[in-house]
Amino acid sequence: MPNYKKEFSKIYDKYIDKIYRFIFLKVNSQEIAQDLCSETFINAWEKFKEEKIDNNQAFLYKIARNLVIDHYRDKGRTQIVSADNLPIIDSKTSLAEKAIFSSDIELIKKEIANLKDDYQNVIIWHYLDDLSICEVAELLGRSKEATRVLLHRALESLRGTIAERNKSGIFTS
Amino acid sequence: MQEKDLICKIKELRKIKPTQDWAVFTKERILGETSQTRTWISVLEFLPRLAYKHNKLAFASFIVFALVAGAFGFAQNSLPGDPIFILKKITEKSREALTSEQDLARVQLGFANKRLEELNEIARTNQVKKMAPAIQEFQTNVSKAAENLSRAKNPNVKEIVLETKKIMESKERVEALGVVIGGTENLDSAILELLEREIKDLQVRTLTEEQQNIFRGAVKDFEDGNYAGALEKIILLTNPQD
Numbered sequence: 093m094p095n096y097k098k099e100f101s102k103i104y105d106k107y108i109d110k111i112y113r114f115i116f117l118k119v120n121s122q123e124i125a126q127d128l129c130s131e132t133f134i135n136a137w138e139k140f141k142e143e144k145i146d147n148n149q150a151f152l153y154k155i156a157r158n159l160v161i162d163h164y165r166d167k168g169r170t171q172i173v174s175a176d177n178l179p180i181i182d183s184k185t186s187l188a189e190k191a192i193f194s195s196d197i198e199l200i201k202k203e204i205a206n207l208k209d210d211y212q213n214v215i216i217w218h219y220l221d222d223l224s225i226c227e228v229a230e231l232l233g234r235s236k237e238a239t240r241v242l243l244h245r246a247l248e249s250l251r252g253t254i255a256e257r258n259k260s261g262i263f264t265s
Numbered sequence: 266m267q268e269k270d271l272i273c274k275i276k277e278l279r280k281i282k283p284t285q286d287w288a289v290f291t292k293e294r295i296l297g298e299t300s301q302t303r304t305w306i307s308v309l310e311f312l313p314r315l316a317y318k319h320n321k322l323a324f325a326s327f328i329v330f331a332l333v334a335g336a337f338g339f340a341q342n343s344l345p346g347d348p349i350f351i352l353k354k355i356t357e358k359s360r361e362a363l364t365s366e367q368d369l370a371r372v373q374l375g376f377a378n379k380r381l382e383e384l385n386e387i388a389r390t391n392q393v394k395k396m397a398p399a400i401q402e403f404q405t406n407v408s409k410a411a412e413n414l415s416r417a418k419n420p421n422v423k424e425i426v427l428e429t430k431k432i433m434e435s436k437e438r439v440e441a442l443g444v445v446i447g448g449t450e451n452l453d454s455a456i457l458e459l460l461e462r463e464i465k466d467l468q469v470r471t472l473t474e475e476q477q478n479i480f481r482g483a484v485k486d487f488e489d490g491n492y493a494g495a496l497e498k499i500i501l502l503t504n505p506q507d
Contacts (some may be wrong), residue, residue, distance in 0.1 A: 112283040117281070144389060
């Protein structure tokens, strides 16, 4: 089994950031993201030893998605907002700008977690993981056209929730 | 917020990453590399101190020993057909030499299972040249195991059956990849012999009423050709704690 380990080690290194981020943006908690992410790779490793996986990326995302679904099913769709969220601040900006910028990003992060599952997936895969529309369509099992429409709707939905927050004064752009 | 701004800000979320420590620790935990990595780190830390404290001869001996041990360790990951596979065989031969006759068949069945894992790896990675030596090694291990099983007076039936089951499952998996491994008739007949011996042995033992019922079931299964069923019942009788 030595080569399995080597092969899987490479896969782990290649996808750990993406899978962690994918889960983190859905559960919005570092602790839960770590648990589900390690479970994803444990399940993948078990399967990997038994059979050949054609598309590692799609395979990992599928496990991660199912685990997140199971997690919310168990928790009765409770939104968990943890105090240990990662700070995301651009080092080039001034202190005041940093505060506004950071709050923008934090809000987007939280609002993504509140989107519908398919909206979350399409945004994460296309804008964060740089997957082409074609690749996203394959992962979602939809046509390219339907995926484009879904992406557009996902962005509109995200923009809408952020605008609502703006109106209520919680968010300042 | 404009769509362009929103996309820009979404892309900022790329900065979300797991902590390095957690990622490394999790990988080690999944792949079981902790002990190996730490052993190497501690050896590397230890070497310079050793060279400083002891004379050159001792240090040279240590290096030679480390290289030999390293070569043997490295060989454990080799496949049949690899030049260093011979070192792996030497390790297995040494283990056989240190094993009692009663346990030899089980150990050799374990080696046969290893050969199947290697065959699986060879088939997956399409290393055609290594296929024939790997099948040959598997058949040799199985033949030796069967031979020793026939010879063993009091083998651990449960362990033997478990290893054999594992072999059959792995064999099926490898054959599903299109590899023709060949039959294991000699192992099958050795298991049958073992079953017959166990039945004869139990016939003269004092059994409780419940055990007698199980035994009668085992004999019936054996006569009907349901050897798996008979073995299960024999294991129940020979390992009552299970």
